[in-house]
Amino acid sequence: MKMFNNVVIIGTGLIGGSLGLSLKKRRLSGTIYGLSLHQRNAKLAKKIGAIDKAVKDLEVVRSADLVILATPVDSIIDIAAKIKDKLKKGCIVIDVGSTKEKIVCRLDPLISNFVGCHPLAGSEKKGIVNLGGDIFTGSTCIITPSALTNKKALNKIKAFWVKLGAQVEVISPKKHDQALACTSHLAHAVAFALMNSIPENFLNFSLSSLKEVTRISASDPGLWSQIFLSNRNNLLSAISSFQNKIAALGLALKNNDKKFLIKILKSANKKRERLG
Amino acid sequence: MKMFNNVVIIGTGLIGGSLGLSLKKRRLSGTIYGLSLHQRNAKLAKKIGAIDKAVKDLEVVRSADLVILATPVDSIIDIAAKIKDKLKKGCIVIDVGSTKEKIVCRLDPLISNFVGCHPLAGSEKKGIVNLGGDIFTGSTCIITPSALTNKKALNKIKAFWVKLGAQVEVISPKKHDQALACTSHLAHAVAFALMNSIPENFLNFSLSSLKEVTRISASDPGLWSQIFLSNRNNLLSAISSFQNKIAALGLALKNNDKKFLIKILKSANKKRERLG
Numbered sequence: 001m002k003m004f005n006n007v008v009i010i011g012t013g014l015i016g017g018s019l020g021l022s023l024k025k026r027r028l029s030g031t032i033y034g035l036s037l038h039q040r041n042a043k044l045a046k047k048i049g050a051i052d053k054a055v056k057d058l059e060v061v062r063s064a065d066l067v068i069l070a071t072p073v074d075s076i077i078d079i080a081a082k083i084k085d086k087l088k089k090g091c092i093v094i095d096v097g098s099t100k101e102k103i104v105c106r107l108d109p110l111i112s113n114f115v116g117c118h119p120l121a122g123s124e125k126k127g128i129v130n131l132g133g134d135i136f137t138g139s140t141c142i143i144t145p146s147a148l149t150n151k152k153a154l155n156k157i158k159a160f161w162v163k164l165g166a167q168v169e170v171i172s173p174k175k176h177d178q179a180l181a182c183t184s185h186l187a188h189a190v191a192f193a194l195m196n197s198i199p200e201n202f203l204n205f206s207l208s209s210l211k212e213v214t215r216i217s218a219s220d221p222g223l224w225s226q227i228f229l230s231n232r233n234n235l236l237s238a239i240s241s242f243q244n245k246i247a248a249l250g251l252a253l254k255n256n257d258k259k260f261l262i263k264i265l266k267s268a269n270k271k272r273e274r275l276g
Numbered sequence: 277m278k279m280f281n282n283v284v285i286i287g288t289g290l291i292g293g294s295l296g297l298s299l300k301k302r303r304l305s306g307t308i309y310g311l312s313l314h315q316r317n318a319k320l321a322k323k324i325g326a327i328d329k330a331v332k333d334l335e336v337v338r339s340a341d342l343v344i345l346a347t348p349v350d351s352i353i354d355i356a357a358k359i360k361d362k363l364k365k366g367c368i369v370i371d372v373g374s375t376k377e378k379i380v381c382r383l384d385p386l387i388s389n390f391v392g393c394h395p396l397a398g399s400e401k402k403g404i405v406n407l408g409g410d411i412f413t414g415s416t417c418i419i420t421p422s423a424l425t426n427k428k429a430l431n432k433i434k435a436f437w438v439k440l441g442a443q444v445e446v447i448s449p450k451k452h453d454q455a456l457a458c459t460s461h462l463a464h465a466v467a468f469a470l471m472n473s474i475p476e477n478f479l480n481f482s483l484s485s486l487k488e489v490t491r492i493s494a495s496d497p498g499l500w501s502q503i504f505l506s507n508r509n510n511l512l513s514a515i516s517s518f519q520n521k522i523a524a525l526g527l528a529l530k531n532n533d534k535k536f537l538i539k540i541l542k543s544a545n546k547k548r549e550r551l552g
Contacts, residue, residue: 120483182478183478186470187489188485189522190466190470192541193544194466194521195544196521196540196544197458198458198459200547202458203459205396209464210460210463212488214544221538221542222538224541228529229532229534238473239522242469242522245473249465249469253512256505258501261497262497262498262501264468268467268469268472269493269495276487
């Protein structure tokens with residue numbers, strides 16, 4: 001059943017494009033318009049059926065019932081400022097950025113029906129060439145309302161993600177950024193640093209475990225430097241907490257303290273079990 | 277074609293058991309005898325066809341043409357010392373331990389046809405219940421001879437691994453331990469520390485990336501504390517080099533230095549590409 005008539009997706013990359021495909025597959029929308037900084041991406045999105053029309057001009061939002069901001073995090077606030085006075089009454093705007101506090105704090109007072117979202121779906125591959133229509137099925141989408149968030153818009157967006165197959169978690173933007181600093185941004189920072197620390201001449205002696213641990217270090221530097229900087233303080237404290245843990249392991253090793261080493265490893269085992 | 281008549285596998289876990297299955301599948305051996313500290317494991321190995329006979333007594337090595345030491349690293353040297361005077365002339369002994377310098381240094385003078393090996397196959401799962409007959413196909417096996425290694429035995433063991441489907445790399449035990457400290461042991465240490473650093477209450481907000489990066493933190497604490505301690509100095513220096521890299525990333529973040537951050541991330545991208 002159609003939830004929105006005109007939908008405008010700004011940023012037709014991996015997440016934006018996948019949203020278009022999912023909406024069409026489930027017949028949740030009328031016409032989907034797509035904009036991209038790189039016109040080629042929007043045309044490609046049209047070609048594979050993720051959007052109905054590739055457009056160049058932000059004026060298209062005037063007819064929108066739902067606007068999805070799916071650009072890299074640095075551009076979301078700027079684009080929202082450009083479209084805020086063009087939106088018709090009742091139009092809902094969501095973003096799908098990887099950090100939320102700064103974005104929600106700036107956009108909530110700017111757009112009356114804004115709802116911050118972060119679908120925990122994606123991969124180290126960016127861009128429309130890697131998109132799929134079903135990346136949200138079985139995934140979790142975090143929705144981060146503030147005191148200013150319109151309740152009706154919030155409920156509609158909750159239903160929207162559920163219809164896309166996602167399980168919805170509602171938490172504050174602040175808690176989102178603290179949590180994701182640990183569960184996503186730190187993991188990426190560690191993978192980048194680990195990859196950088198391995199001497200070139202040893203790369204031939206790699207096991208599947210190393211490939212797996214470092215796979216996400218193939219993630220896009222432009223996107224991830226933005227994500228890191230937009231969650232700077234939380235990530236710095238996550239890095240610091242991680243540094244304490246690796247230092248503790250190093251110290252146990254230096255002291256030949258097998259008992260403590262086993263205790264450290266067992267504690268990681270136990271926590272890892274909870275991840276499934 | 278049969279390469280060895282009587283084969284004795286000491287330690288019928290993931291690697292030992294898989295070797296038994298692979299040898300039988302490719303008809304490379306006569307009778308395979310299996311010993312395990314836990315009699316139940318050897319019986320299970322017999323049940324699934326990884327060995328022909330489960331035995332309790334090390335005396336069985338008297339008739340062996342090939343002895344495979346596949347116990348955790350800490351026991352390899354002790355067991356070798358116990359069997360050295362029982363071996364018949366021409367019997368080849370190999371180990372499959374994850375670290376090599378200490379083992380090769382001790383066993384080379386002890387056993388005339390000893391060849392140190394490290395098949396880069398396995399997983400975070402230990403034990404015979406997870407073994408498979410084809411884990412060596414397409415894998416790399418590192419062979420670590422010293423000046424004392426018998427050339428004929430070395431060549432036969434090279435051929436043995438090739439027949440099991442592995443690609444053979446021959447390097448010194450010292451270089452092996454330096455390389456694996458970086459490409460395997462450090463990756464495990466980092467995964468254990470990363471898992472330990474994530475607050476319990478944030479575990480619900482995990483992405484597939486975190487699950488992937490930390491999968492090996494489910495590895496066995498007993499086995500891995502032995503591996504870490506048996507390669508202590510190399511691992512300490514690998515940890516130290518990694519600590520410099522994560523500190524550099526943290527500093528770029530602290531300084532809001534986007535340009536340097538991108539440079540760090542790009543360098544990891546480039547190296548990761550080489551891993552395939």
